Amino acid sequence: MKILFSFLLWIAIFFPSFSNDGYKLWLDYQPITNPTIKKDMADLMSGVFIFGEDPTYQVIRNELNLACQKMILEAPTFNTSDKTKAQFWLGTRTQMSQFLSMTEQVEIKALGEDGYWMGPVEVNGKTHYAIIGNRPVGVLYGVYNLMKSIQTETFDKSLLISDYPKVKLRMLNHWDNLDKTVERGYAGASIWDWHKLPGYVDPRYIEYARANASLGINAVSVTNVNAKAIVLTTDFMKKVKVLADLFRPYGIKVFLTARFSAPMEIGGLETADPLDPKVKDFWQKKTDEIYSYIPDFGGFLVKANSEGQPGPHEYGRNHADGANMLAAALASHQGLLIWRAFVYSHEVDEDRHKQANIEFEPLDGKFMNNVILQVKNGAIDFQPREPFHPLFGALKKTQVGMEFQITQEYLGQATQLVFLAPMWEEVLKSQTFTPKANSTVSSVIESPVSEKAITLMAGVSNIGTDRNWTGHLFGQANWYAFGRQAWNPEINSAEIANEWIKLTFGQNQVMVEKISQIMLQSHEAAVDYMTPLGLHHIMGRSHHYGPAPWVTGGRADWTSLYYHRADSLGIGFDRTSSGTDALAQYASEIENEWSDPHQIPEKYLLWFHHVPWDFKLKDGNTLWNGLANHYDRGVKSVREMQQTWKSLESVIDPERWDHVNQLLAIQETExxxxxxACLLYFQTFSKLPFPSEIEQPSGDLEYYKSLQFPYAPGIKPNW
Structure with a gap:
């Protein structure tokens, strides 16, 4: 394995690569121009001592080799015999205990398994710079933080720095299918080549592991939540084992999706009833077999009784019955069962917003300690803006984890620049008012409900085989942002943007400020030109590409009219006590304020209220004029983004500049x-003129309604 790592590193350093195409992500390690930072790094790397031998320490050696040869154009010197002569020490608290005070040891121990401590250590009158963790992976995280501080020119060798993740499990969910297609994927095919595994190991797998480890991402679910039971067969385990072995030194555990009907599909049973002894025995033996191949297997991710997927309801059982049966099989191996709370019947419910709470609130406290309910940020489906999911306030005895969507299914896919950190920050900072007055969604996610419970933040991956990994170059910023917010849900979006820009494009301050401006305005711009004032789910049917507020026919809650409910009187979905009463699922403080259309934050107005077209907004505009102003403002914001990007042509390499410039032109058109399309359609209900101050919508509504997109990702054509 050590030889394989060294070989893959050699490829990463010396194998010819396309220039400036985004493949290297935020780990490009450009030569340092700041003389002070360059000297400090050269001094550190002139004598490096690693306290021990371990596969993760080999990863650290590889990373230091790569970074040094690119940033200071010389290899580090590893001192293997005399630690006292080394400038730079790396090791665990236990390995370095003789050189640490009791206070330092206590402080480092408190940082947990993945935390790290870095700074100067005085030993016998000599100062050594040290990175210390409680496990080798903590040291690795510290090394990546060191490289980031050097790249962003913030490194100060005199400072003591300690950090630890506030969320235990920081996980990417891949919706990758076994035929290499990716559900809601906009960056090419799946990076997993199951056909060639286990015999062929793509060097890209190591690059993927490096990128995730640099962000502190420590878990990946490699198969789609809709995957068939074949992913649990012995043949498939041998393939997954290769990935698990590669990822282990980077601190990454592998999870698999478990299809609830597997006992019938691959086990030969006549039932998948979770209370049937034969079913329990099947899952126990299957789980034991997986651990025989992957000793540190993370566990199962399950989608059940949602969108037609099998689950415990077929047998008159509830979600706790199903989850606990699987959790029991995992418990002896310290494995986790992650059960998705995105549940709605394949038949139409009263209001999809209510369904998860209806099913899970009565089960609060009835799940085993190794069960986590994975809850989407909002109750509908990854819309451009959603109020936080009421389960984050309603469940007090059950561990809930966050599920964000990094891939831009409803946010322009890979043709639009939309930085998602501000949207996620908005959700994470939302007040739940339960169980205590100052509780936020982030505090719910960070807080284990018991000593044995594990906290979780998961993100649906936007990664594919495109050379730049994410289709749109700025999609990388969303992968980066997810990792940073999973590590620390309280981090500021502007800080994340600043880091990513410097790591990706360099230190030019004017450039950093302009790109930051683009990124931080991009999400609000998208909401404005797509779904302002709480509108939602008005995208094209199935593929979710482009506007289609006119979609009707078939299942009601898969249509746009179900959600916007526009008529001659007004627009919006009444979820107050006079409507579906979904607001009652929130804390009383929220329900009382949001039940009043004059008090609710206007960004959620049409999410919870059906209001007249002449309803007065807080700025004095009527709802109709306000809606039109938002749509027009969104277009103008994109044009500002375009012009700002064009002004950077001379300071950004041509390949990446042109890539983004072309996509911004598409985004402006879209x-x-x-x-x-939306204003012309809604005008058929309001019968009101467009406000004179906006750019007047043009075109023919019937033309917009006639558009077809046979090549859109997500469409399964008949040819």
């Missing part, structure tokens, strides 16, 4: 399309 923003105009959204504005025109």
């Amino acid at each position: 923003a105009v399309w959204w504005r025109n």
